[in-house]
Every structure is written in C-alpha cells, then in structure tokens.
Amino acid sequence: xxxxxxxxxxxxxxxxxxxxxxxxxxxxxxxxxxxxxxxxxxxxxxxxxxxxxxxxxxxxxxxxxxxxxxxxxxxxxxxxxxxxxxxxxxxxxxxxxxxxxxxxxxxxxxxxxxxxxxxxxxxxxxxxxxxxxxxxxxxxxxxxxxxxxxxxxxxxxxxxxxxxxxxxxxxxxxxxxxxxxx
Amino acid sequence: xxxxxxxxxxxxxxxxxxxxxxxxxxxxxxxxxxxxxxxxxxxxxxxxxxxxxxxxxxxxxxxxxxxxxxxxxxxxxxxxxxxxxxxxxxxxxxxxxxxxxxxxxxxxxxxxxxxxxxxxxxxxxxxxxxxxxxxxxxxxxxxxxxxxxxxxxxxxxxxxxxxxxxxxxxxxxxxxxxxxxxxxxxxxxxxxxxxxxxxxxxxxxxxxxxxxxxxxxxxxxxxxxxxxxxxxxxxxxxxxxxxxxxxxxxxxxxxxxxxxxxxxxxxxxxxxxxxxxxxxxxxxx
Numbered sequence: 001x002x003x004x005x006x007x008x009x010x011x012x013x014x015x016x017x018x019x020x021x022x023x024x025x026x027x028x029x030x031x032x033x034x035x036x037x038x039x040x041x042x043x044x045x046x047x048x049x050x051x052x053x054x055x056x057x058x059x060x061x062x063x064x065x066x067x068x069x070x071x072x073x074x075x076x077x078x079x080x081x082x083x084x085x086x087x088x089x090x091x092x093x094x095x096x097x098x099x100x101x102x103x104x105x106x107x108x109x110x111x112x113x114x115x116x117x118x119x120x121x122x123x124x125x126x127x128x129x130x131x132x133x134x135x136x137x138x139x140x141x142x143x144x145x146x147x148x149x150x151x152x153x154x155x156x157x158x159x160x161x162x163x164x165x166x167x168x169x170x171x172x173x174x175x176x177x178x179x180x181x182x
Numbered sequence: 183x184x185x186x187x188x189x190x191x192x193x194x195x196x197x198x199x200x201x202x203x204x205x206x207x208x209x210x211x212x213x214x215x216x217x218x219x220x221x222x223x224x225x226x227x228x229x230x231x232x233x234x235x236x237x238x239x240x241x242x243x244x245x246x247x248x249x250x251x252x253x254x255x256x257x258x259x260x261x262x263x264x265x266x267x268x269x270x271x272x273x274x275x276x277x278x279x280x281x282x283x284x285x286x287x288x289x290x291x292x293x294x295x296x297x298x299x300x301x302x303x304x305x306x307x308x309x310x311x312x313x314x315x316x317x318x319x320x321x322x323x324x325x326x327x328x329x330x331x332x333x334x335x336x337x338x339x340x341x342x343x344x345x346x347x348x349x350x351x352x353x354x355x356x357x358x359x360x361x362x363x364x365x366x367x368x369x370x371x372x373x374x375x376x377x378x379x380x381x382x383x384x385x386x387x388x389x390x391x392x393x394x395x396x397x398x399x400x401x402x403x404x405x406x407x408x409x410x411x412x413x414x415x416x417x418x419x420x421x422x423x424x425x426x427x428x429x430x431x432x433x434x435x436x437x438x439x440x441x442x443x444x445x446x447x448x449x450x451x452x453x454x455x456x457x458x459x460x461x462x463x464x465x466x467x
Contacts, residue, residue: 028220031295032227033305036423038345038368042300068187076209077216078298079340083194090191094184133199136347138301142368146300 015061018165019054023047023070031077042142044150047074048089049157052096052115057167059097067093081135088122088129104169108158116151123147206333214335217294217306224294232425288322288430289313294338301368303346305329307429310337320391320398320432326420327351327391327404328429341429344372344404344419352394353404353417358382361392364404364417371408371416385409389417399434 026047047070054062071086096118103111123143130137137143161167198205217224239246291307309315311334319331321341329349333340342349349366355374362377377383387407393400405419 027298028223028227030298031217031220032224032231033293033296033426034228034231036296036303036305036343036345036426038300038303038370064184064187072191074298076212077295079302079304080299081195082198082205082209083191087188087191087195090184090188133195135199138347139368142301 012060015058015167016063016066018167019050019061020066020070022050022165026050027070027074027077030074041149042146044153045146046150046153046157047071048119049115049150049154050161051089051093052118053154053158053161054167055093055096056100056103056111056115057161057169059100061167062093064090064094081130084129085126088125092118092122108155111158112151112154115154119150120147210333210335210338210340213306213340214310214338218308218337221294221308225292287433289315289433291321291339291429291431293426293429301347303343303349303366303368304332305341305343305426305429306338307341307431308338309431310335310339312336314433315339315431318397320402320434321429322402322432323421323426323429325403325422327398327402328421328423328426330398331431343423344417344421345370345423351404352392352397353389354392354400355383355407356388356390358387361394364389370423371410371418374407374415374417377415380415383407383415399432402432 030043030047051062051067051070055067068086068090071089072083075082075084075086099114103114127137127140127143289309291309291313293305294308295306297304307321315331315334317331317334321328321331327344329341329343329346330351331339332342343366344351344364345366345368347366347368349364349372351364353362353364353374354360355362355377360377360379360383363375364372365375366372374383374389385406385408389404389407391398391400391402391404403420405417405421408416408418410416
C-alpha cells in the first residue's frame with residue numbers, strides 16, 4: 001500500500017469519495033417520492049451496478065467497509081429484510097475482488113457476462129434464503145424484469161464510471177506506481 | 183474481518199426474522215433520526231421532479247382543456263343533484279336524530295420518501311408519535327383510501343400502500359353489498375379476493391372499506407371495480423397514486439372495540455347501541 005499523504009494515497013481517497021458520493025446520491029434518489037404507481041418497468045439497481053463495476057476496476061476504491069456501510073444503509077432505509085441483501089452483496093464483491101486481476105486484460109463482454117452471472121446468483125440466493133426463512137418473496141416475473149433491466153443498464157454505468165468519475169481499469173504502469181501486484 | 187462481519191449480518195437477519203416487531207421498531211427509530219435531516223434536500227428535489235412532470239403535460243394542453251370542459255359540463259349537473267340530496271339527507275338525519283361518529287377527525291402529513299425498493303410500496307410521512315399517530319390508522323388523500331400506518335417513529339411514520347404485497351383490506355362492493363378482501367400485489371390495481379360469487383359485480387361498482395375486523399372505519403372509498411385483461415377483478419384506486427403529496431391520517435378508533443369496552447365498563451349499554459346503530463347505517467349507505 002502507498003504511504004499516507006503520498007499522491008497515490010490521495011488518488012485512492014479521491015476515488016473512494018467519488019464512489020461514495022455517487023452511491024449516496026443513488027440512495028437519496030431512490031427515496032424521492034415519485035414512484036407510487038407500481039407496474040411497468042422497474043427501475044434498475046444502479047447502486048449494485050455501480051458497486052460491482054467499481055470493484056472490478058479499482059477494488060481499492062470500494063473497500064469492504066465502505067460497501068458494507070452503503071448497503072446496510074440502503075437496506076435499512078428501504079423496507080427490505082434487514083442485513084440479508086447486504087451480506088449477499090458483500091460475499092459477491094469479495095468474490096469479484098479476487099477476480100479483478102483476471103479482467104484487467106479482458107474485453108468488456110466477458111465482464112458483462114460475469115456481472116450477469118454473479119447478479120443472478122445473488123438474486124437467487126436472496127430468494128432461497130427468504131423462502132427458507134418463510135418471508136414472503138416478490139413475484140418471480142417482476143424480479144426477473146428487474147434483473148434484465150439492471151443487466152441492460154450495466155454498460156451505461158460502466159461508461160459513467162469510465163468517463164465521468166474516472167474509475168478505470170488499472171494499467172500495468174499504474175499498478176507498479178501504486179505498489180500493486182501485477 | 184470479512185467473516186466476522188458476515189456472521190454479524192446473519193445474526194441481524196435472524197434477529198429481524200425472529201423478533202420482527204422489535205427489529206422494525208429499531209428500523210423506524212433509525213429512519214426517524216436520519217431522514218428528517220434530509221428534508222431540506224428532499225422537498226425541493228421532489229418539487230422539481232414534479233415540475234418537470236407538469237411541464238411534460240403542457241404538450242397536450244389543448245386536448246386536456248377540451249376534456250376538462252366536457253367533464254365540467256357533466257359535473258355541473260351532478261353538483262345540482264348532490265346539493266338536493268344533501269338537503270334531503272340533512273333533514274332525514276335530523277328527523278332520525280342520528281349522531282355522527284365524532285372520532286373521525288384527521289391529521290394531515292406530508293410525504294417525505296417512498297420505500298426505496300421496487301418491491302415494496304410504502305411512503306414515509308412527516309407526522310409521528312409526537313402528533314398522536316397510532317399503528318393501524320387509515321390514511322387517505324383528498325378522495326380515496328391510500329394505505330395503513332405501520333411503524334410509527336417519534337417524528338415520522340410509514341404508510342404501507344394498498345398496492346403493497348402485504349396489504350389486505352376487507353371491503354364491501356356497492357351497490358350489491360358483497361364482501362371481499364382487496365389485496366395488493368405490487369401492481370397499480372389491487373386484486374379482489376375471496377368473493378363468494380361475482381355475477382352481481384359489474385366493472386365500475388364502487389369499493390368501500392367494510393370495517394370488518396376493526397381494521398379500518400367503514401365506508402371509506404377505495405376505488406372502482408375493473409376487470410383486468412386476465413379476467414380477474416381488480417380495484418382501480420380512487421386516490422391519485424401518481425402524486426401523493428399530502429395524506430390525511432384518520433384519527434379513528436375502531437368502532438367495535440369502543441362498543442365492547444364500553445359495555446364492559448359502564449353498565450348502561452346506551453352509547454354502545456348508539457354507535458353500532460350509526461355503524462350499520464353507514465354500512466348500508
């Protein structure tokens with residue numbers, strides 16, 4: 001790790017601030033009372049897409065504790081079962097973190113397919129645990145629609161990360177500078 | 183550290199599952215502390231989004247104007263009829279010495295946030311225990327039923343909307359007087375369930391709360407019956423769900439519980455019969 005106060009450390013903290021700022025804005029936007037008419041196409045899970053895309057690019061911008069805090073906050077503020085989705089997301093992001101180096105060299109469609117698979121497994125795990133715990137679950141069709149909408153929006157989120165908040169894949173030069181393993 | 187956190191999260195989830203009321207109270211308390219701090223930001227953003235919405239509707243202002251003129255013509259004749267009926271009603275009530283339930287007053291709250299999840303339909307409003315709100319009270323907008331209070335914090339409370347998966351309201355369908363349950367299923371129009379025979383039900387029949395089980399006061403308008411494309415009966419809600427801004431919380435104690443406790447404590451059963459008389463009168467109307 002770069003030492004405290006070095007330009008590299010500053011860069012990491014700016015990246016974390018960008019990730020946290022966007023996540024906080026998304027949570028805030030989800031609370032604005034505009035969608036009382038259910039039915040139709042559900043809103044995509046931008047918070048999850050942002051988190052996965054950040055972890056697959058710069059795992060150090062979305063450290064474990066930050067993801068934990070953001071998702072627990074989102075879980076608590078929305079009416080979801082407490083802590084379950086947070087736990088599932090944390091397991092997923094920790095898994096993505098181990099795969100990040102593999103995706104540095106690969107083109108985007110592979111990452112997209114990978115995202116789709118992990119997100120699907122996460123939703124499935126959530127449903128299974130809720131069913132086992134005898135909690136009523138949402139309609140499967142509605143949840144699949146929500147899944148597809150999120151998958152379709154993922155490239156846009158990645159583009160946003162790349163172009164606007166500058167969360168990009170680590171180049172070999174940067175990795176050396178930041179003291180990462182290649 | 184990762185393992186420990188996951189174990190803690192699992193424990194919290196189990197706690198939420200096992201002692202749900204306590205966990206939900208904790209959640210309500212947390213929301214009560216956090217969300218009002220963002221009221222300064224939430225309200226302008228909400229207003230701005232609504233303005234954009236309104237602006238889009240300018241596009242078809244001419245058609246809207248024509249539509250409104252026609253509607254106004256129709257309503258004028260209705261108004262005349264309503265005025266005459268009101269006078270007749272007042273004189274009949276006077277003749278019968280009917281006492282209306284004085285408990286049906288309301289508190290008005292502003293909607294702060296929605297549920298924040300596409301699979302939950304609820305709203306957070308800015309009145310709570312401080313204003314005397316109690317779990318289970320009915321909320322309406324100006325016209326129709328909107329939902330039920332579940333979860334009261336000090337300054338905020340949550341309204342579970344009729345469209346939520348967990349919403350089940352006993353209703354009466356007029357004019358046939360059939361009883362049913364209106365249950366939300368995360369779509370814009372709740373389903374009518376447990377109807378004995380639906381041959382007397384026509385699309386356009388009006389749906390009111392029945393007051394069964396003391397869930398809600400009777401005879402609050404919920405909406406109109408509509409037949410969905412899959413052949414099931416649904417309720418087209420009377421409340422304007424596209425823009426919930428102000429909600430009325432009916433300060434109503436269920437009539438049946440009053441009657442029971444009165445009969446138990448006071449030997450004279452006079453007030454109890456009075457109330458139940460008013461209740462059945464409202465049911466028939």
